[in-house]
Amino acid sequence: MNSLRIDNGTPDLAVFDPRGLAVCAVAYYRSVAGQPVQPQITRRVFDPLGREVERFDPRLWAEQRGPNRTSVRALSSTELLNVSVDSGWTLLLFGPAGQRLQRWNSRSSQQRDYDVQLRPVAVTEQLEDETPRVVERFQYGGPGGSTRNQCGKLIRHDDPSTTRHMLDYDLRGQPLLESSHFLTSLDPLHWPLEIDARNALLEPAPGLDSRWTYDALGEVATQTDAMLNRRRFSRTCAGQLRAVSLQRQGAGEVTLVSDLGYSAGGLVEQETAGNGVITRAEFSPDDARLLRLSAGLPNQPLLQNLLYTYDPVGNPLQIDDQAKATTHFKNQRIDPVSTYIYDSLYRLTRATGREVYRAANDPNALVNYREEYDYDASGNLLELRHLGAQPFTRRWAVDAASNRRVIAYDGDPAPDFPREFDGNGNQLHLLRGQAMGWDARNQLSQVSPVTREDGPDDCELYRYGGGGKRLRKVRCALASHRSLIADVRYLPGLEIHRAANGAERHVLEIEAGRNTVRLRHWVGTPPTGVDNNHLSYSVSDHLRSSQLELDEEGAVISEEGYLPFGGRAWWVAHHAAKASYKTTGYSGKECDVTGLSYYGYRYYAPWQHGWLNPDPAGEVDGLNRYCFVGNSPMRYADADGRMMDDTLDQFISNLKYNPGGDDQTVMELVVGLSGHVSENVIDPTAFLQTLTSNPADDGPRVRSLAEELSRSGQAASQTQALPAQFPGYVSASALPGTAYETGAEQAHDGNIRFSCQHCPKGFKRKHNFDMHMRTHTGEKPFNCLVCKKSFALKRHLTRHMLSHTGEKPYHCETCGKDFARNDALTSHRRTHNGEKPYVCKFCHQGFATNGALTSHRRTHTGEKPYVCEFCHQGFAESTTLTRHRRTHTLEKPYDCSSCYMCFADSNSRNNHQRRKHGALE
Template sequence: MYSTEIHKRTPSVTVVNNRKLTIRDIQYRRRPDVPQTTEELITRHQYNHLGFLAQSTDPRLYERQQTDRTSKPNLTILTSLTGKTQHTDSVDAGITINLQDIADRPVLTVSAVGTQYALTQTRQYEESTLPGRLLSITESTADNKTKITERLVWADGTKNNKAYNLAGLCVRHYDTAGVNRTDSVALNGTLLSVTRQLLPDDIPADWEGDNVSAWDAQLVSTRYTTQTIADATGAVLTTIDASGNQQRVAYDVAGLLKSSWLALKGKQEQIIVKSLTYSAAGQKLREEHGNGVVTTYSYEPQTQRLIGIKTERPVGHAAGAKVLQDLRYEYDPVGNIVKIINDAEATRFWRNQKVVPENTYTYDSLYQLVSATGREMANLPQQSSTLPSAMIPLPSDDSTFTAYTRTYAYDTGGNLTQIRHSAPATGNNYTTRITVSNRSNRAVLSSLTEDATKVDALFTAGGHQNQLQPGQNLLWTPRGELLKVALVTREGQPSDNEIYRYGADSQRVIKTTTQLTGGNIQTQNTLYLPGLELRTTKNGETEKEKLHVITVGEAGRSQVRVLHWENGKPSEININDQVRYNYDNLIGSSGLEVDGSGNVISQEEYYPYGGTAVWTARNQTEANYKTLRYSGKERDVTGLYYYGYRYYQSWAGRWLSADPAGTVDGLNLFRMVSNNPISFFDTDGREKKSAEEVFDEYKAEHLPEDREFPFRMMAGITDNKLSFSSQQAPQKSMEKIQDMKFTLRHYTSTKESKPPFDELSTNMDLVKKGVKTLKRSSGSNTNDDDWNRLGNTAFTFYLLAIDGEVSDRKFLSNTTHYTEYDLSDTKEINKLFGEGTEFFASPDLLHHKDLSVVKAVKGKLTDLKSLLIAVSGISSVQLTSLKSNPKELLKKIDEKFGNSLEIKIPGNVKVKKWNSKK
């Protein structure tokens, strides 16, 4: 039962100085097992004379500094005069230098400065007479080896390029894995055809010289093309993968997924999602899949938190009616999950012990998980990197399960230091200890070292772990991507290894596993393509298996994968083209696997920080083909979960490397989801703070009339990654369009004759006033990314209009009214927005993972017109022909921002008047 006792008198306190800068974050930690003891944890911040963050120190390292003056702060930053981060010294991630050119574009990046792992990246751009687009990235390592690792080729204005809407776009991106080609683009910017071509496995990327033909000669001849059909709004309707499999989707009137289909190459189309229904708030209520299995969702009326996910074969199903999974969630008042019950399973008794199909969770006053109970298989050993054997076949009762309890301990820096496991009925009792460095948040299992002073030596200078466990070495690319894991090292014989290759976006493209089996080398190779995985297994030079795994992109709550064997289908799997529906839980973990006929293939339950507690399957062969597990991520043979930007070791509850996104989730760069893996999950290895945490951090500084605070908040959350152009167009150019009216429009929808409010309020202000709430586990689409990655929730948003014309946007079809501001009316602008108020303009940032390369503009509102013309690169001659065509001028400006231009203004704004949308 949840108790509020430990939370009494434990406020989160933010201390600001006379410049409204946060200099102290104070938290009070109290644990349920010792409620009488309260720890005060103070995180300290220092700023330079310009008001930019210069230093941050967590409670643990600050305490060490009192006795060891050589101990460094967690983070030390040097910035430019404009606040752009140029030098970062992190005890977790090492030293990084970032330099920008006069246009504020990144030109030089040096990571792991001063060490053998140092990498220097130099970016080359087009000459100033051209749009200034990125042309290449050159990398130099500490041993003076230099390679051009990326080349970008941009399309010119030829007739053929215009026919495929390619003019001005990057049509070839040569990267560390090969080349990505853009073959065709829709008018709204949706990619219609892209092709991936690879380098041979033994050739590293080096695109030297200027001869494109020479670059292409290095590539393997096979091309993998993915094609897309989209509607006028850019919504994808059909996708054809590189093997010719076709996926088709349909949407309802609100633009939400309604149904989806899959047609394997040369086969009849089959339905994947039969129907999906939603509430008025956009929450899923019911979905039915092509196998006839139905999932229903229930929500708590007061909070709209998801409290139930029930998956069943309904009455009339060919396989018989049966509840397959019935998950019930209970929360504490702030949204932490305290209990999960699976009502589809029965309570059993074994060895005089009651084994209940439920999990319970207890937290400290900082909402860190401190204890958990659940059930596990009775024959489980201590959790490690090895996957336990599945129970075959599916059990008819729960007599082979036993109850367990786990407790967790953390230090004052947020490091998980101990996992104590207890299963009294089987005697499966053990403790996993983690040794944390005395100078950073780097840590390893105690089996690698118990000496805190030796931990840092087990990491690279950039914060990448060098050993997984004794005898298993890790090798990293200069970019900080895991390159190789030595699974088994042999003297005089081939070793077992797993090797990876990545693209320009640091996402895995190829995985190759080699193992010595029966005197022969067995090689398993996986190629990752959009919606498709191509897997081959060879024994020596003989191909034993060729498998295509089709990943259905739109399948409702479940992940649907289809296994199609070109060669080597196992006899234990009855049919080729096996459809496997993975039904997940609240954090995306694959718990229930069902085939195309609605029969259970496997069931799996997990420990809180990952790792398998229960795994049952109807046969071992089918079990072997399950790859997606905890949090919906792929589990490699190493035992690591691959998230995208990082690898996760579940048996230690830690990431294998420092967060590439920096301190977006706090000063500890290795901590997993703020030590709350039940209520939160990470999508790609760069977990952010929750919306609640961001709001709590900045709410004391926020004032609706403060037009500078939103920029400070955004800079802090994005680590100053956004670069802003402030270049204005020549006066001669502006004279060409002086009679064209540039306005800003804010749209809204209402059932009333006009909107009932006279002020445009930011999300930050609405939450602070209690008009809006922050929902942590509501099951709906929330705006967490706006809060914790982009930091733009203290801005109001607008569309640009020119002479009454606005760009096409999907959301406009649901709007009824707009308010408009004329940028040429300086008096009115100063009255409504404040004199000298600045804006910033950019594409929709939600669709950009790397903010440092986003085209953005910042300046005074009265200069907006000139700034947008300048950044768009429209010449005076072009403006002459465009001044009578506002729609075309708007289109050209919008294209420079990826056809998603947004104008953001800091703070709340008074409505001038509401206009009905025609």
């Protein structure tokens, strides 16, 4: 295979300093078989305490442009200042309890106010050259709300677009009833303190109510939207989705999807849509990769029949739609096959497929195309060459000191990047003459496709909720000296569209299994050629891109194909009237009239092959925060604009059905959100429930080098000869941390998708891999606010909290002793039965706990993994290091209750009590 020839001799290397910190990562780039490889080196800089403070990508390091990101941290390792070449600088100020008080960046500031229980009560923002405005207020239930389980719960949330009342909760704290009120004005507002004054800013219409019910396991059983349309979700005894039905107001219940069949691994292998179309998925028994995806009516030709071929890493090499016939057009043989070629960094470099011949609305008027892509060392697309019905070449100019880039037109002068991007890296012009505006949270607020000097501009306005979800879209256009305004409002499970002519329609979108169902209801007479309350079923590919739209009988309404980076390759409308209302396309995302795809936290421009602004989640996808899915759009997808995911892993996670889809409800504010929150998301949950989120998570997240290396499954091969081009190469065995050698061997194992570069472990799921990496990076995002101790996993924090509450629910039936943890009880029982299941392989001595065995084993290996940051002395056990560290800090935490003398360890205190006072406490 060509991909194997390209990848041959291109291992990934990691270089460690004497402290065991990965300071350098080397990847070898080759795009054509036989081409000499080029080393691309990513570098990290650590401070004396082992905290990363700088990171360089290969391009900026080679050109000596400075680091991509610089961090300044507090003594607690919390990041206070983040300076990024892409997103500018961000400065954070935290309170004594770890709550974020203020945030400043190059174009705005934000302040959060809290009550005595450290619950957020107000958020104040200020854009440069503007006055401060309170953009959010929070109100919580008191004792009087006990009948509706509102005590201590969020009951009113005034956000930048709406006011939402949470009127009822169940015993688990999940919302049962939510009422939304939209603002009268679209202008930025200031929420006053008085409730009556706030209510005066709202539309006088009654609130729009959304309701939920739950089953015994806390899963959503029904969801009723503001127009009284009810969804019902049925699940198996294992909690897997079995069927979804919809009951429109005043009508009977209709099944949208049923008969979901699962494999032993939990993958959906078959489902039946409400129009009778059966979708089947076949997976490889070796690595669970999708091999075939088909859809069609029983006993009829398939409407979709996609066959997938992969390289050993998992990149799709070929997709063959066997439901389509080979055709001939314009002296070309048109096969329904798309092929893909990647470079050694797994970036897409060439693609072939089919596209429409000019603007023909004919499924047979397709011709072949080929696209080629060139990138720089930072992953920026520099040139696109399209060879097809209308060949063209598109080039991009990239800022020398960042990853900001714009389309370069022939004959134009070099772009002025400070005029094309603001201080936070937000792009200011969509196309020539089309200005874009951004709010204080770096969310796109306005696009002006047409600007006029003597009249109002044509524009599209976007307004968002407190959690970052878009709640309103308004389009204003000038026609025949009249301003035409179209409005879309987004509610849980419902969209309300009001056209410029006053026509109103309601759109219900339900993700039913793998595919999506939409119901369109017109208030009044529907347009000519369209049935009121008609259902359309979207049949998607592995990226969830909508390829076919079917009606209630399974007939094709429209079909669509896409270029690799999301541009439209063809679109055929079999029913023009119904097809004109389709708004979703590539990756299943809503496409606005501007051509932008709305992902949830960012907007994607398919013709630019990149995002409009830097990743709000930080460097989770690499140092290039504008890069779209690592330039591998056929393997990876992005669910909400913050982090790419392998398409198989994303599909598996989608089986945990979210009934609200992408709707931002109080379920996310109060129940769903805990832990990492991006910088521009206001998250009251961290204060309402656990108060355990790491303050650093409010800012940009720093990705570890090992995560960076493992992001696309790359790993070094110990059997391949290393390229001679690597300067100063030394054997991996000569580097500190020899576990790297065996860890890399698993990189291309069929069942291992994420291999650790520090130890031999491999993982199938990215979530498990991320949790494991914290054992190497030392990341502990969950903090106890009582004793300030940090934990890598939330369940460890939950278990730790028992030490403060004094709760000991586990009881030994032999001696009556109580324990806070079940594993502690299990270990204790071994003191009664003498069991020692953990045996040393060196001396065969037995131990009751695995921790005791690990400590003992170091007496044989000489390993001393715990190093003092003051004198660099090593220790075999963490407790020994803790005692030693007190010789530097002079800390004496153990005091005698009789004479109040203090000691560095408990043994010294106990000896003192025996000698001086004759007894222990």
